[in-house]
Amino acid sequence: MLDITFQFIVLYNVVISIITYYFYYIxxxxxxxKRKRISEIKLLTLSLxxxxxGALIARSILRHKTIKKSFILxxxxxxxxxxxxxxxxLNxxxxxxLKG
Structure with a gap:
């Protein structure tokens, strides 16, 4: 059986990815x-x-945020x-x- 922490992280990532996709769509x-945009910092924070x-899926499906190299980096x-x-x-x- 999967560890509860792993299950939570998977569920959390699915939910936050759906939210992120929605923000990219908006x-x-x-x-x-030509309306007010969502700031790049908000989109990047959602990814972080x-x-x-969700961001990668949105970029692919919506063809959004695919050109600006600084954003991609x-x-x-x-x-x-x-x-x-x-x-x-998880581990x-x-x-x-890392501490040595």
Whole structure:
């Protein structure tokens, strides 16, 4: 049986990814209609806190935020940071290795 922490992280990531996808959708719609946009920092924060899967799906399906290289770099940094954080949560022994 899967560890409860792992189950929680999976469920959390699914929910936050759906929310992130929705934010990308709203931003894409706003861009098309020349309305107020969602800030990049909000989109990147959502990715950092676990919504990066939703961000990648939204970028692919909606063809949104696919050109600006600085945003793409920042997005990949948030993805790597989130994966590292989740690995430490799932395997606390990683911290003891990092501490020396």
């Amino acid at each position: 931003d894409k719609y706003a861009a098309r209609k 806190i676990g919504g990066w899967i 920042k997005l990949w940094i948030t993805i790597i940071a989130n994966i590292c954080i989740e690995l430490v949560i 606390p022994s990683i911290m003891s290795v």
